[in-house]
Amino acid sequence: MTASAVGRRGRRPGRPDTRAAILAAARGRFASAGFGGTTIRAIAADAGVDAALVHHYFGSKDDLFVAALELPVDPRAVMAERVIGTSGGNAEGAGERLLRAFLSVWDDPEVQPGLLAIVRRVMEPGGDKLISEGFLPVVLVPLGEALGIDHPEQRMPLVASQVIGLILVRYLVRLEPVASWDHERLVTAYAPTLQRYFTGPLPA
Amino acid sequence: MTASAVGRRGRRPGRPDTRAAILAAARGRFASAGFGGTTIRAIAADAGVDAALVHHYFGSKDDLFVAALELPVDPRAVMAERVIGTSGGNAEGAGERLLRAFLSVWDDPEVQPGLLAIVRRVMEPGGDKLISEGFLPVVLVPLGEALGIDHPEQRMPLVASQVIGLILVRYLVRLEPVASWDHERLVTAYAPTLQRYFTGPLPA
Numbered sequence: 425m426t427a428s429a430v431g432r433r434g435r436r437p438g439r440p441d442t443r444a445a446i447l448a449a450a451r452g453r454f455a456s457a458g459f460g461g462t463t464i465r466a467i468a469a470d471a472g473v474d475a476a477l478v479h480h481y482f483g484s485k486d487d488l489f490v491a492a493l494e495l496p497v498d499p500r501a502v503m504a505e506r507v508i509g510t511s512g513g514n515a516e517g518a519g520e521r522l523l524r525a526f527l528s529v530w531d532d533p534e535v536q537p538g539l540l541a542i543v544r545r546v547m548e549p550g551g552d553k554l555i556s557e558g559f560l561p562v563v564l565v566p567l568g569e570a571l572g573i574d575h576p577e578q579r580m581p582l583v584a585s586q587v588i589g590l591i592l593v594r595y596l597v598r599l600e601p602v603a604s605w606d607h608e609r610l611v612t613a614y615a616p617t618l619q620r621y622f623t624g625p626l627p628a
Numbered sequence: 629m630t631a632s633a634v635g636r637r638g639r640r641p642g643r644p645d646t647r648a649a650i651l652a653a654a655r656g657r658f659a660s661a662g663f664g665g666t667t668i669r670a671i672a673a674d675a676g677v678d679a680a681l682v683h684h685y686f687g688s689k690d691d692l693f694v695a696a697l698e699l700p701v702d703p704r705a706v707m708a709e710r711v712i713g714t715s716g717g718n719a720e721g722a723g724e725r726l727l728r729a730f731l732s733v734w735d736d737p738e739v740q741p742g743l744l745a746i747v748r749r750v751m752e753p754g755g756d757k758l759i760s761e762g763f764l765p766v767v768l769v770p771l772g773e774a775l776g777i778d779h780p781e782q783r784m785p786l787v788a789s790q791v792i793g794l795i796l797v798r799y800l801v802r803l804e805p806v807a808s809w810d811h812e813r814l815v816t817a818y819a820p821t822l823q824r825y826f827t828g829p830l831p832a
Contacts, residue, residue, distance in 0.1 A: 547751040552801040560803065581803045582817055589793025597756040599764065599785045609831030613786055616828075617821045624820075627813030 445471040446478055450492040455550060458557035459489055486562045493554075496538040497529055499563045503570075513572040519619030520611055522567075526587060527607050530595060543591060555584065573622055582621035590614060649675040650682055654696040659754060662761035663693055690766045697758075700742040701733055703767045707774075717776040723823030724815055726771075730791060731811050734799060747795060759788065777826055786825035794818060 449470035453462040464485055468475040482488040490498055506525035507518060529535055545551050564584060568576025590610075593599045605613070653674035657666040668689055672679040686692040694702055710729035711722060733739055749755050768788060772780025794814075797803045809817070 544751065546801065547748065552803075555801045556803050578805055581797060581806045584803065585793040585797040585806060586790055586821070587793070588796050589789040589791070592792050592796070593785060593789040597750065597759045599756075599760050599788065601782055602785045602789060605831060612829065612831040613825075616824065617790070620820065621817075625816065627809060627816040 442471070442473060442477070443481055446473060446481060446488075447492055447494075450482075450488050454489060454492060454558065455553070458553045459485075459561060460557050464488070489558055489562050493542060493558075494538070495542065496535040499559075500566070502529060503563065503567045507567060508570045513570055515571045515573045515623050517619075518571050518573075518622045519617070520615040522583070522587075522618055523611055523615050524607060527610060530591070531607075536595065540595060543596065560584070568622075571622065575626055578626055579621055583618055586614065586617050586621065646675070646677060646681070647685055650677060650685060650692075651696055651698075654686075654692050658693060658696060658762065659757070662757045663689075663765060664761050668692070693762055693766050697746060697762075698742070699746065700739040703733075703763075704770070706733060707767065707771045711771060712774045717774055719775045719777045719827050721823075722775050722777075722826045723821070724819040726787070726791075726822055727815055727819050728811060731814060734795070735811075740799065744799060747800065764788070772826075775826065779830060782830055783825055787822055790818065790821050790825065 446467065449467045450462075453467050453470065457466075462485070464478050465475045467488070468478045471478070478488065482491050486500075490500065502525050503522075506528075507521045509521075530539060542554070546554050560580060564580040565576050568580045568583075573579055590602070593602050594610075595603075597603075602610070602613075650671065653671045654666075657671050657674065661670075666689070668682050669679050671692070672682045675682070682692065686695050690704075694704065706729050707726075710732075711725045713725075734743060746758070750758050764784060768784040769780050772784045772787075777783055794806070797806050798814075799807075801807075806814070806817075
């Protein structure tokens with residue numbers, strides 16, 4: 425749906441196609457300008473609505489980014505519940521907690537197809553921004569900050585590199601034995617790697 | 629080029645299009661039947677040549693698989709020279725040697741585009757076999773065996789998962805700081821992970 429087509433439908437707040445128009449405009453902006461280069465104001469203009477309406481429907485720019493991805497689950501909620509927890513900011517054991525949270529979401533057969541669609545989108549031309557200007561600032565760096573680790577902007581890309589590699593090997597390439605291992609085996613194999621990226625030595 | 633079109637061109641050995649016909653037939657078979665399900669005999673039949681001619685031109689089925697990928701470098705030669713080495717079969721330090729060999733190939737600007745094309749092919753539907761039925765049995769498991777590690781069929785997929793994740797983060801997604809780190813920094817970050825997969829504890 426183009427911005428002008430959306431505009432022609434008028435500015436009636438509350439109509440279901442207003443939400444859809446905002447989401448379409450958000451997807452277009454995030455894809456072309458990246459997360460950092462996109463403003464709520466620009467999305468609102470593209471959708472032909474007031475910026476206040478965008479905030480009213482979707483909350484912050486972070487929230488709108490997650491909504492535009494149409495993820496089957498909000499990764500920030502999963503992180504808050506299962507990785508950060510109520511104690512708040514304990515990096516000890518974070519590798520194992522992240523891995524278990526990640527596996528419980530990815531191994532849900534109702535959720536997995538939607539996640540795989542996102543991964544395939546990342547691989548398409550221009551899809552790289554989805555991670556570098558989306559997931560990293562919206563989900564991963566805030567997770568590192570909440571866990572109280574030093575240099576989250578360096579450590580979280582390392583964490584991401586092993587999580588992405590595991591996604592590809594287990595869910596896309598379905599390489600055995602990793603594709604069939606249960607969660608305990610995967611924790612034995614991968615949790616120490618993630619923990620080292622969270623809290624181990626960093627390059628000078 | 630279809631098998632019948634190839635057949636019509638006759639069975640003249642030594643003609644450049646005979647080589648091309650064999651490679652096209654090999655690509656078709658490997659893509660549809662996987663490495664394990666493909667025979668030299670079937671490729672020869674598709675190309676309208678004798679199986680002996682396929683062996684004459686390309687050597688073993690492993691060699692033909694690597695040739696069909698049109699890789700800018702033969703990964704087996706790189707492994708033999710830089711990871712296995714002349715001492716033969718020493719797993720100590722293999723994580724760092726593999727990482728340095730991998731980086732020297734991938735960071736060569738003349739080689740990188742060809743490698744990225746292969747990675748994108750892996751992501752396409754059916755491309756998963758390229759790793760599970762190609763790279764793993766042809767390159768990775770033989771590397772593990774040459775290094776003398778136990779359970780190479782379990783360890784090499786773990787190694788692959790971090791190498792693939794690094795490829796995606798550094799070369800496709802170009803996530804900073806990993807995309808810009810020099811080899812020493814990458815060795816500090818990743819060599820211990822690879823070494824643990826080569827020689828550390830395995831899931832029970």
